[in-house]
Amino acid sequence: SAVISQKPSRDICQRGTSLTIQCQVDSQVTMMFWYRQQPGQSLTLIATANQGSEATYESGFVIDKFPISRPNLTFSTLTVSNMSPEDSSIYLCSVEFFGQAIGGTQYFGPGTRLTVL
Amino acid sequence: SQKIEQNSEALNIQEGKTATLTCNYTNYSPAYLQWYRQDPGRGPVFLLLIRENEKEKRKERLKVTFDTTLKQSLFHITASQPADSATYLCASEYGQNFVFGPGTRLSVLP
Numbered sequence: 404s405a406v407i408s409q410k411p412s413r414d415i416c417q418r419g420t421s422l423t424i425q426c427q428v429d430s431q432v433t434m435m436f437w438y439r440q441q442p443g444q445s446l447t448l449i450a451t452a453n454q455g456s457e458a459t460y461e462s463g464f465v466i467d468k469f470p471i472s473r474p475n476l477t478f479s480t481l482t483v484s485n486m487s488p489e490d491s492s493i494y495l496c497s498v499e500f501f502g503q504a505i506g507g508t509q510y511f512g513p514g515t516r517l518t519v520l
Numbered sequence: 521s522q523k524i525e526q527n528s529e530a531l532n533i534q535e536g537k538t539a540t541l542t543c544n545y546t547n548y549s550p551a552y553l554q555w556y557r558q559d560p561g562r563g564p565v566f567l568l569l570i571r572e573n574e575k576e577k578r579k580e581r582l583k584v585t586f587d588t589t590l591k592q593s594l595f596h597i598t599a600s601q602p603a604d605s606a607t608y609l610c611a612s613e614y615g616q617n618f619v620f621g622p623g624t625r626l627s628v629l630p
Contacts, residue, residue: 407563436618445609445620446564461617495563508554509611509618511563 405430405510409496413516416486423482424515426496431476434499436509437469441492449494452479486519493517523547524610524621532627539597541624543610546591550612553593555584558607558623567608568595600628 406429416422426435435452450458450471458471473479483490493516497509527542543553552571556564570577570586570593577584583596597604607623 445622448617448619451617497563508566508569510566514561514563516561 405432405498405500407496407498407510407512409494409512409515411515412513413518415518415520417520418487420486421482421484422486422517423480424494424496424517426479426481426512428477428498430500432498432500435473435479436497437471437479437481438495438497438511439492440495440514446495449481452481452496483517486517488519491517491519524612524619526608526610526621526624528624529622530625530627532629533600535600535602535628535630537600539600539604539626539628541595541608541610541626543593543595543621544591545612548614549588549591550614552612553584553586554611555582555593555595556609556611556620558609564609564620597626602628602630604628 408427410425414422437449438446439449440446448461449464449469450460452458452471452473454473454476468484470482493514495511495514497511499509523546525544533539552569554569555567557567558564568577568579568582568584570584572588581598585594605627607625609623610621611618
Protein backbone atom coordinates (compact mmCIF):
# COMPACT_ATOMS: atom_id res chain seq x y z
CA SER A 404 0.00 0.00 0.00
CA ALA A 405 0.99 3.65 0.06
CA VAL A 406 0.15 6.99 1.52
CA ILE A 407 -2.19 8.92 -0.75
CA SER A 408 -2.89 12.55 0.02
CA GLN A 409 -5.27 15.03 -1.53
CA LYS A 410 -5.33 18.80 -1.39
CA PRO A 411 -7.47 20.58 -0.49
CA SER A 412 -9.43 18.35 1.86
CA ARG A 413 -12.45 20.58 1.43
CA ASP A 414 -13.41 23.85 -0.19
CA ILE A 415 -16.38 26.12 -0.68
CA CYS A 416 -16.40 27.81 -4.06
CA GLN A 417 -18.49 30.30 -5.97
CA ARG A 418 -20.42 29.39 -9.07
CA GLY A 419 -18.44 29.93 -12.26
CA THR A 420 -15.01 29.51 -10.70
CA SER A 421 -12.61 26.58 -11.04
CA LEU A 422 -10.86 24.41 -8.46
CA THR A 423 -7.82 22.22 -8.93
CA ILE A 424 -7.49 19.17 -6.71
CA GLN A 425 -4.11 17.53 -6.22
CA CYS A 426 -3.38 13.87 -5.57
CA GLN A 427 0.06 12.83 -4.35
CA VAL A 428 1.28 9.26 -3.75
CA ASP A 429 4.43 8.41 -1.85
CA SER A 430 5.44 5.68 -4.29
CA GLN A 431 5.21 5.08 -8.01
CA VAL A 432 1.93 3.67 -9.22
CA THR A 433 0.71 2.23 -12.48
CA MET A 434 -2.72 3.70 -12.65
CA MET A 435 -4.38 6.76 -11.18
CA PHE A 436 -8.10 7.38 -11.30
CA TRP A 437 -10.48 10.16 -10.38
CA TYR A 438 -13.91 9.44 -8.94
CA ARG A 439 -16.85 11.52 -7.87
CA GLN A 440 -19.14 10.57 -5.02
CA GLN A 441 -22.28 12.64 -4.70
CA PRO A 442 -24.08 12.74 -1.35
CA GLY A 443 -25.52 9.36 -0.47
CA GLN A 444 -24.34 7.83 -3.74
CA SER A 445 -21.69 5.36 -4.71
CA LEU A 446 -18.53 6.23 -6.58
CA THR A 447 -18.60 7.18 -10.24
CA LEU A 448 -15.44 7.00 -12.28
CA ILE A 449 -14.66 10.31 -13.99
CA ALA A 450 -11.47 9.37 -15.82
CA THR A 451 -8.22 7.46 -15.82
CA ALA A 452 -5.21 9.77 -15.53
CA ASN A 453 -2.54 8.67 -18.01
CA GLN A 454 1.03 9.68 -17.52
CA GLY A 455 2.27 11.86 -20.34
CA SER A 456 -0.91 11.72 -22.39
CA GLU A 457 -4.51 12.81 -22.29
CA ALA A 458 -6.76 11.27 -19.68
CA THR A 459 -9.36 8.68 -20.66
CA TYR A 460 -12.82 9.98 -19.77
CA GLU A 461 -15.92 7.98 -18.96
CA SER A 462 -19.24 8.60 -20.60
CA GLY A 463 -20.75 11.83 -19.36
CA PHE A 464 -17.44 13.47 -18.44
CA VAL A 465 -15.45 15.72 -20.77
CA ILE A 466 -12.00 17.24 -20.72
CA ASP A 467 -13.23 20.82 -20.92
CA LYS A 468 -15.14 20.39 -17.67
CA PHE A 469 -12.67 18.13 -15.85
CA PRO A 470 -9.16 18.69 -17.18
CA ILE A 471 -6.68 16.23 -15.70
CA SER A 472 -2.92 16.22 -15.58
CA ARG A 473 -0.50 13.46 -14.67
CA PRO A 474 3.04 14.68 -15.15
CA ASN A 475 4.70 11.71 -13.43
CA LEU A 476 4.03 8.39 -11.70
CA THR A 477 3.20 9.87 -8.30
CA PHE A 478 1.11 12.98 -8.95
CA SER A 479 -2.11 13.98 -10.67
CA THR A 480 -4.49 16.93 -10.65
CA LEU A 481 -8.18 17.20 -11.43
CA THR A 482 -9.71 20.59 -12.19
CA VAL A 483 -13.42 21.18 -11.84
CA SER A 484 -14.09 24.03 -14.25
CA ASN A 485 -16.84 26.63 -14.40
CA MET A 486 -18.45 25.13 -11.33
CA SER A 487 -22.15 24.97 -10.60
CA PRO A 488 -23.95 23.74 -7.47
CA GLU A 489 -24.44 20.37 -9.22
CA ASP A 490 -20.67 19.86 -8.96
CA SER A 491 -20.90 19.76 -5.16
CA SER A 492 -19.52 16.36 -4.35
CA ILE A 493 -16.61 14.44 -2.89
CA TYR A 494 -13.82 13.92 -5.38
CA LEU A 495 -11.48 10.99 -4.78
CA CYS A 496 -8.33 9.84 -6.43
CA SER A 497 -7.34 6.20 -6.39
CA VAL A 498 -4.26 4.28 -7.48
CA GLU A 499 -3.14 0.84 -8.55
CA PHE A 500 0.40 -0.38 -8.10
CA PHE A 501 2.93 -1.93 -10.42
CA GLY A 502 2.99 -5.70 -10.43
CA GLN A 503 -0.51 -6.30 -9.20
CA ALA A 504 -2.03 -9.53 -10.36
CA ILE A 505 -5.53 -9.81 -11.76
CA GLY A 506 -7.95 -7.86 -9.72
CA GLY A 507 -5.83 -4.81 -9.25
CA THR A 508 -6.85 -3.41 -5.92
CA GLN A 509 -7.49 0.28 -5.83
CA TYR A 510 -6.33 2.40 -2.93
CA PHE A 511 -8.14 5.63 -2.31
CA GLY A 512 -7.14 9.03 -1.13
CA PRO A 513 -9.12 10.71 1.66
CA GLY A 514 -11.22 12.73 -0.77
CA THR A 515 -11.89 16.42 -1.37
CA ARG A 516 -15.26 17.69 -0.29
CA LEU A 517 -16.39 20.43 -2.66
CA THR A 518 -19.35 22.71 -2.05
CA VAL A 519 -20.38 25.13 -4.78
CA LEU A 520 -22.61 28.02 -3.79
CA SER B 521 -25.94 -2.77 -19.50
CA GLN B 522 -23.99 -4.15 -16.56
CA LYS B 523 -25.26 -3.56 -13.13
CA ILE B 524 -24.13 -4.19 -9.57
CA GLU B 525 -26.77 -4.16 -6.90
CA GLN B 526 -26.50 -4.41 -3.15
CA ASN B 527 -29.54 -5.76 -1.46
CA SER B 528 -30.02 -3.21 1.25
CA GLU B 529 -29.41 0.47 1.50
CA ALA B 530 -29.12 0.04 5.27
CA LEU B 531 -28.82 -2.87 7.67
CA ASN B 532 -29.08 -2.79 11.47
CA ILE B 533 -27.90 -5.70 13.56
CA GLN B 534 -27.18 -6.40 17.20
CA GLU B 535 -23.61 -6.54 18.46
CA GLY B 536 -22.24 -10.08 18.44
CA LYS B 537 -24.43 -11.26 15.58
CA THR B 538 -23.26 -12.03 12.05
CA ALA B 539 -23.91 -9.36 9.46
CA THR B 540 -24.55 -10.59 5.92
CA LEU B 541 -24.45 -8.19 2.99
CA THR B 542 -25.34 -9.15 -0.57
CA CYS B 543 -23.95 -8.04 -3.89
CA ASN B 544 -25.65 -9.13 -7.13
CA TYR B 545 -24.49 -8.51 -10.66
CA THR B 546 -26.36 -8.80 -13.93
CA ASN B 547 -25.59 -8.91 -17.64
CA TYR B 548 -21.87 -9.66 -17.29
CA SER B 549 -19.50 -12.12 -15.66
CA PRO B 550 -16.75 -10.49 -13.63
CA ALA B 551 -13.51 -12.37 -13.10
CA TYR B 552 -13.45 -11.11 -9.52
CA LEU B 553 -15.33 -9.06 -6.98
CA GLN B 554 -13.94 -6.77 -4.34
CA TRP B 555 -15.35 -5.47 -1.09
CA TYR B 556 -14.52 -2.08 0.40
CA ARG B 557 -15.37 -0.32 3.62
CA GLN B 558 -16.12 3.40 3.64
CA ASP B 559 -16.43 5.51 6.75
CA PRO B 560 -18.18 8.90 6.62
CA GLY B 561 -15.95 11.56 5.11
CA ARG B 562 -13.29 9.03 4.09
CA GLY B 563 -12.27 7.24 0.93
CA PRO B 564 -13.09 3.53 0.57
CA VAL B 565 -10.65 1.04 2.05
CA PHE B 566 -10.04 -2.30 0.37
CA LEU B 567 -11.02 -5.36 2.41
CA LEU B 568 -11.13 -8.51 0.31
CA LEU B 569 -10.96 -9.75 -3.26
CA ILE B 570 -12.49 -13.01 -4.43
CA ARG B 571 -11.94 -14.52 -7.86
CA GLU B 572 -14.54 -16.34 -9.90
CA ASN B 573 -12.85 -19.71 -9.30
CA GLU B 574 -12.84 -19.21 -5.52
CA LYS B 575 -15.91 -20.09 -3.56
CA GLU B 576 -14.89 -18.51 -0.30
CA LYS B 577 -12.26 -16.17 1.12
CA ARG B 578 -11.63 -15.30 4.76
CA LYS B 579 -9.80 -12.60 6.64
CA GLU B 580 -10.11 -12.50 10.41
CA ARG B 581 -13.84 -11.97 11.11
CA LEU B 582 -14.66 -11.37 7.45
CA LYS B 583 -15.82 -13.97 4.97
CA VAL B 584 -16.73 -13.48 1.33
CA THR B 585 -18.37 -15.97 -1.01
CA PHE B 586 -18.77 -15.86 -4.77
CA ASP B 587 -21.52 -17.84 -6.48
CA THR B 588 -21.26 -17.49 -10.25
CA THR B 589 -24.47 -19.48 -10.74
CA LEU B 590 -26.50 -17.09 -8.63
CA LYS B 591 -24.37 -14.13 -9.82
CA GLN B 592 -23.95 -13.15 -6.25
CA SER B 593 -21.35 -12.42 -3.59
CA LEU B 594 -22.07 -12.51 0.12
CA PHE B 595 -20.02 -10.57 2.65
CA HIS B 596 -20.19 -11.74 6.26
CA ILE B 597 -18.90 -10.11 9.43
CA THR B 598 -18.99 -12.51 12.35
CA ALA B 599 -19.14 -11.42 15.99
CA SER B 600 -19.97 -7.92 14.80
CA GLN B 601 -18.93 -4.90 16.83
CA PRO B 602 -20.11 -1.28 16.85
CA ALA B 603 -16.76 -0.39 15.26
CA ASP B 604 -17.84 -2.37 12.19
CA SER B 605 -20.50 0.24 11.50
CA ALA B 606 -19.73 1.72 8.08
CA THR B 607 -20.85 1.58 4.46
CA TYR B 608 -19.67 -1.51 2.60
CA LEU B 609 -19.27 -1.40 -1.16
CA CYS B 610 -18.78 -4.21 -3.61
CA ALA B 611 -16.93 -3.53 -6.83
CA SER B 612 -15.84 -5.38 -9.91
CA GLU B 613 -13.99 -4.92 -13.12
CA TYR B 614 -16.04 -4.10 -16.17
CA GLY B 615 -13.89 -4.00 -19.24
CA GLN B 616 -11.01 -1.68 -18.43
CA ASN B 617 -12.82 -0.06 -15.55
CA PHE B 618 -14.02 -0.52 -12.04
CA VAL B 619 -17.67 -0.24 -11.12
CA PHE B 620 -19.04 0.08 -7.61
CA GLY B 621 -22.32 -0.97 -6.13
CA PRO B 622 -24.40 1.63 -4.28
CA GLY B 623 -23.24 0.36 -0.89
CA THR B 624 -24.95 -0.94 2.22
CA ARG B 625 -24.81 1.16 5.36
CA LEU B 626 -24.29 -1.22 8.27
CA SER B 627 -25.09 -0.18 11.83
CA VAL B 628 -24.08 -2.52 14.67
CA LEU B 629 -26.06 -1.68 17.75
CA PRO B 630 -24.55 -2.21 21.21
